[in-house]
Amino acid sequence: MLEPDSFVVKEYFRKRIGDEGLKIMMTVPEGEITDEEIAKLSDTKLTAVRKTLYRLYENRIAEYRTERDDNSGWITYLWRFNYTNVKKIMEDEADGKLAELNGQLEEEQEGVFYQCECQRVLFEEAAADSFLCAECGTNFEYVANDDLISSLEGQIAKLEKWKEKIKNE
Incomplete structure (x- = not known):
């Protein structure tokens, strides 16, 4: 506890x-x-x-x-x-957030993204629309996601470190 x-x-x-x-x-x-x-x-x-x-x-x-x-x-x-629930609640919340971040990281690592003025889409969707956004009418341009991947990896590492702290308390 x-x-x-x-x-x-x-x-x-x-x-x-x-x-x-x-x-x-x-x-x-x-x-x-x-x-x-x-x-x-x-x-x-x-x-x-x-x-x-x-x-x-x-x-x-x-x-x-x-x-x-x-x-x-x-x-x-x-x-x-009831303090007996505190550790479990904290671990469950960390696990849920980790699953969410890991899913997002996997999407970012596997996808190639294009962006217009109003949205960000995968290559397949941009190609299906001939790289022209149906909503705003502007062209989809390739967008690198290296910074986002690095940010997600940092958030995951920070959360895993926090979760380890919980276990060791």
Whole structure:
């Protein structure tokens, strides 16, 4: 299990829920707590706390149960964090992004691309249209994609390094 105060976890959640959301997340003690108590502890507006909790709930990090007050009939939400899901969620997201980037890299490496003023197409499509764009009427010109391939390779390497960090935490 990744620790909630680990640098990798903090950076991941800072990107997903922002600094205020991270502050809220780091304020919550072990066990169950109401959103009102979280707002007091983190010195944050209740609406911001609820927004953060719902986003964390969508990602299976925050969980809640409800209690009904017998006297008033009010429903109270008791929240708690499930940090056991953090590592799996981070790895799954990295795997999905890696698959997407690797697919895009493969397309770029295997394809020959042409571009007009409005779109970028494969050679076969440009040739089928006699190298004239049906949408804007301009000619398709060959476009090199070496820079894009290098950029994709860099993004993949960076993501694989990040994924390795997750495994080692």
